[in-house]
Amino acid sequence: MTGMKRIFLLVVAASVLFPPAAHAAGGNSSYTLLFYLVAILLAAKVMGHLVALLGQPAVLGELLAGILLGNFHLLGINGFEGIVSDPFVNMLAELGILVLLFGVGLESTIRDILRVGLSSLFVAVLGVALPFVLGWGVGAWLIPEASSLAHAFLGATLCATSIGITARVLQDIGKSRDKEARIILGAAVIDDVLGLIILASISGAIVAAGAGEGAFRIGPVALVALKASGFLAVSLFLGTLITPNIFSTAAKLKGPGVLMGISLAFCFLLAHLAGIAGLAPIVGAFAAGLILEPVHFQRFGERNIHYLEEGLRPLTEFLAPVFFVQMGARVDVALLAAPEALWLALALTVAAILGKQACSLGVVEKGVNRWAVGLGMIPRGEVGLIFASIGSALVLKGERIISGTTYTAVVIMVIVTTLVTPPVLKWSLTSRRKRESDG
Amino acid sequence: MTGMKRIFLLVVAASVLFPPAAHAAGGNSSYTLLFYLVAILLAAKVMGHLVALLGQPAVLGELLAGILLGNFHLLGINGFEGIVSDPFVNMLAELGILVLLFGVGLESTIRDILRVGLSSLFVAVLGVALPFVLGWGVGAWLIPEASSLAHAFLGATLCATSIGITARVLQDIGKSRDKEARIILGAAVIDDVLGLIILASISGAIVAAGAGEGAFRIGPVALVALKASGFLAVSLFLGTLITPNIFSTAAKLKGPGVLMGISLAFCFLLAHLAGIAGLAPIVGAFAAGLILEPVHFQRFGERNIHYLEEGLRPLTEFLAPVFFVQMGARVDVALLAAPEALWLALALTVAAILGKQACSLGVVEKGVNRWAVGLGMIPRGEVGLIFASIGSALVLKGERIISGTTYTAVVIMVIVTTLVTPPVLKWSLTSRRKRESDG
Numbered sequence: 001m002t003g004m005k006r007i008f009l010l011v012v013a014a015s016v017l018f019p020p021a022a023h024a025a026g027g028n029s030s031y032t033l034l035f036y037l038v039a040i041l042l043a044a045k046v047m048g049h050l051v052a053l054l055g056q057p058a059v060l061g062e063l064l065a066g067i068l069l070g071n072f073h074l075l076g077i078n079g080f081e082g083i084v085s086d087p088f089v090n091m092l093a094e095l096g097i098l099v100l101l102f103g104v105g106l107e108s109t110i111r112d113i114l115r116v117g118l119s120s121l122f123v124a125v126l127g128v129a130l131p132f133v134l135g136w137g138v139g140a141w142l143i144p145e146a147s148s149l150a151h152a153f154l155g156a157t158l159c160a161t162s163i164g165i166t167a168r169v170l171q172d173i174g175k176s177r178d179k180e181a182r183i184i185l186g187a188a189v190i191d192d193v194l195g196l197i198i199l200a201s202i203s204g205a206i207v208a209a210g211a212g213e214g215a216f217r218i219g220p221v222a223l224v225a226l227k228a229s230g231f232l233a234v235s236l237f238l239g240t241l242i243t244p245n246i247f248s249t250a251a252k253l254k255g256p257g258v259l260m261g262i263s264l265a266f267c268f269l270l271a272h273l274a275g276i277a278g279l280a281p282i283v284g285a286f287a288a289g290l291i292l293e294p295v296h297f298q299r300f301g302e303r304n305i306h307y308l309e310e311g312l313r314p315l316t317e318f319l320a321p322v323f324f325v326q327m328g329a330r331v332d333v334a335l336l337a338a339p340e341a342l343w344l345a346l347a348l349t350v351a352a353i354l355g356k357q358a359c360s361l362g363v364v365e366k367g368v369n370r371w372a373v374g375l376g377m378i379p380r381g382e383v384g385l386i387f388a389s390i391g392s393a394l395v396l397k398g399e400r401i402i403s404g405t406t407y408t409a410v411v412i413m414v415i416v417t418t419l420v421t422p423p424v425l426k427w428s429l430t431s432r433r434k435r436e437s438d439g
Numbered sequence: 440m441t442g443m444k445r446i447f448l449l450v451v452a453a454s455v456l457f458p459p460a461a462h463a464a465g466g467n468s469s470y471t472l473l474f475y476l477v478a479i480l481l482a483a484k485v486m487g488h489l490v491a492l493l494g495q496p497a498v499l500g501e502l503l504a505g506i507l508l509g510n511f512h513l514l515g516i517n518g519f520e521g522i523v524s525d526p527f528v529n530m531l532a533e534l535g536i537l538v539l540l541f542g543v544g545l546e547s548t549i550r551d552i553l554r555v556g557l558s559s560l561f562v563a564v565l566g567v568a569l570p571f572v573l574g575w576g577v578g579a580w581l582i583p584e585a586s587s588l589a590h591a592f593l594g595a596t597l598c599a600t601s602i603g604i605t606a607r608v609l610q611d612i613g614k615s616r617d618k619e620a621r622i623i624l625g626a627a628v629i630d631d632v633l634g635l636i637i638l639a640s641i642s643g644a645i646v647a648a649g650a651g652e653g654a655f656r657i658g659p660v661a662l663v664a665l666k667a668s669g670f671l672a673v674s675l676f677l678g679t680l681i682t683p684n685i686f687s688t689a690a691k692l693k694g695p696g697v698l699m700g701i702s703l704a705f706c707f708l709l710a711h712l713a714g715i716a717g718l719a720p721i722v723g724a725f726a727a728g729l730i731l732e733p734v735h736f737q738r739f740g741e742r743n744i745h746y747l748e749e750g751l752r753p754l755t756e757f758l759a760p761v762f763f764v765q766m767g768a769r770v771d772v773a774l775l776a777a778p779e780a781l782w783l784a785l786a787l788t789v790a791a792i793l794g795k796q797a798c799s800l801g802v803v804e805k806g807v808n809r810w811a812v813g814l815g816m817i818p819r820g821e822v823g824l825i826f827a828s829i830g831s832a833l834v835l836k837g838e839r840i841i842s843g844t845t846y847t848a849v850v851i852m853v854i855v856t857t858l859v860t861p862p863v864l865k866w867s868l869t870s871r872r873k874r875e876s877d878g
Binding site: 038 | 470472473474476477480481483484485487488490491492497500526527530611689692693694695696697699700701703704707708710711714715720750751752753754755756757760
């Protein structure tokens with residue numbers, strides 16, 4: 001423990017001796033980024049160590065490290081606020097989650113996912129339907145003065161599943177190739193498409209209501225649905241046809257790092273295209289990982305897919321903590337002081353957690369840990385926040401659809417669902433396995 | 440070759456079908472970055488393949504890939520201009536060169552460098568003195584109408600050594616642990632300090648001349664020299680004392696990626712401090728690599744320094760091409776059409792190349808390929824450009840110290856010294872070695 005204190009003191013000393021503000025005046029923002037990266041990496045590893053002592057997945061430590069760094073200013077320690085808002089930290093965080101999902105996708109093939117496809121579909125539909133109804137109900141019950149469109153929007157924020165946390169937990173505990181993992185990951189992809197359709201529908205309804213029209217037009221919603229499903233269909237099916245060709249060609253290229261370079265280019269290309277189709281770029285990165293199969297790498301000889309998985313690990317070790325620490329740093333603990341938001345937050349959180357447990361009913365396979373599937377779908381993460389912030393930007397009859405209090409409650413719900421998942425998911429997957437091997 | 444064409448067509452097709460402009464309107468700059476990364480990685484690997492067929496180091500291919508992408512607009516193909524100016528590409532390029540120099544530093548220890556320290560010092564001093572005199576002379580000869588301070592500034596742009604190219608070539612051909620490599624790297628670090636002092640002196644003289652003072656004050660120049668040498672002394676000597684402690688503590692931390700996280704944090708911390716001291720951040724990254732020695736990693740058990748070197752490789756494979764492609768993309772081939780700048784550029788280039796050959800006289804060790812040391816010091820890279828752009832911002836008696844034509848000539852000199860180094864350095868190091876083993 002004294003060692004840890006020493007590292008902690010080092011972080012604090014470094015921040016006092018060389019606060020980013022001291023050279024921000026120099027105009028070179030890359031120095032500030034380096035300072036943030038030092039703080040993020042040290043805090044992530046120290047907190048990861050602490051939660052590992054408690055038997056928890058490292059990702060929980062990284063979230064806690066972020067909460068610490070992001071709220072240091074409350075203790076009078078300044079200089080870390082930029083971790084939340086710095087565009088470069090942001091960008092590295094986004095690359096980190098892309099590389100993480102690409103690596104998780106590599107561990108499965110499209111066939112693996114299709115084999116549990118029916119379960120994934122049911123899980124996704126149930127995981128959208130019940131939270132939507134519960135969220136609407138909570139809204140109607142606790143904020144009856146708001147319009148019914150606001151209640152619907154609240155329901156929508158509970159639909160999304162943020163797959164980053166669950167993917168990291170599965171990787172931390174070495175279970176990312178299990179059937180449960182495939183069902184959850186497949187469901188999360190479908191969820192992203194369903195979420196987009198719901199968001200487009202409700203936004204369309206609000207715009208239509210604002211314009212005094214009775215009903216909203218189906219056109220734009222259909223277009224959103226078409227673009228998103230089109231991307232998935234084209235990337236997965238055309239990708240499977242063309243990719244072997246591209247990679248057997250790439251295998252002939254001479255020079256260092258060809259495999260890594262071409263594979264990352266493929267990952268970023270699909271992430272880019274997913275973004276254009278309106279989906280989250282991580283869906284594209286995951287699809288890229290699914291499409292790549294060991295057979296595509298035969299011609300690389302020694303430099304095969306295992307080298308790629310091995311090579312992605314240090315990239316993930318560097319970049320993924322940036323994502324999770326930043327996610328933690330977005331938590332504003334001052335929010336917890338607002339009592340009027342706390343009740344709504346409590347009700348929303350219960351609805352969010354219970355609602356996703358319906359997912360376990362969607363699993364058709366036998367021998368699958370249904371609880372784990374429901375628990376893995378819990379985190380709302382940044383997707384819920386994106387929905388809420390879109391809602392708070394929409395105005396109906398001069399009033400914001402999502403008020404400040406409601407937005408705060410959604411943020412607290414996102415925090416709790418994010419923090420609660422790593423320990424319970426690990427518990428569910430490891431203790432069940434233990435019971436099975438005992439029995 | 441047909442495979443290469445296929446990949447090239449893919450790049451062009453992707454850029455036509457999904458130009459970054461089409462979604463830049465969406466406001467999400469990270470999608471644009473993904474597009475640039477795809478283009479950079481694919482172009483780097485394809486051109487790296489082409490130069491490998493000609494027996495050249497991959498880094499030359501990456502520079503050529505950059506020249507291609509950066510000048511595509513001349514062929515009417517748009518969408519790649521941002522590779523030069525995009526702040527995110529910029530930032531990844533800077534991280535890339537840090538990680539590269541950190542890795543190169545890891546391959547040597549401080550003791551290795553001190554053993555050739557006298558040679559490095561002589562090489563650095565000679566490599567600054569002769570180019571400075573030659574550059575001044577070229578200025579006095581070809582632009583006599585400019586002030587003598589402008590001639591001095593021209594001399595200063597020829598002093599700097601850009602170590603990135605040489606470090607990559609040494610790594611590409613597997614010679615980064617050789618004595619020649621250590622002499623060049625040590626000299627480049629000293630060069631950076633000397634360059635800073637020269638830049639501060641001349642800028643000080645210009646400011647003093649502008650204020651009508653006869654002589655410039657020594658104070659600010661001494662401060663710059665003190666800060667830079669202070670950083671090196673403190674980081675290398677104190678670093679050597681404290682680091683074993685920090686790393687034996689870090690080895691006790693549980694959780695994934697501790698070694699990579701703490702090591703990168705150490706690299707970024709020293710790069711950050713070097714930046715504060717006024718040195719190039721890569722000097723700090725290189726120092727961090729030098730300080731870390733295998734003995735610090737004993738307690739990591741399996742996760743030893745070789746794992747760190749192995750783990751840095753994919754990071755470098757991803758990020759270093761971003762640096763070299765961007766460096767190439769900065770080349771504006773339209774500049775070559777300006778005849779009045781071409782003569783000055785030619786004279787400067789000859790002075791730059793010949794001037795650094797004096798370096799070979801500074802080597803005191805026997806059995807060292809002196810030619811290779813001189814050739815390895817040739818590239819001026821971004822350091823020369825930074826000097827020139829500082830000069831073009833300085834005004835004396837209403838006139839810019841560095842005129843547009845002079846700046847263009849400096850840019851061409853930087854291009855030529857950068858492109859000429861990889862082939863000649865490889866030739867010198869591999870053919871001499873062959874002759875030795877033959878004899």
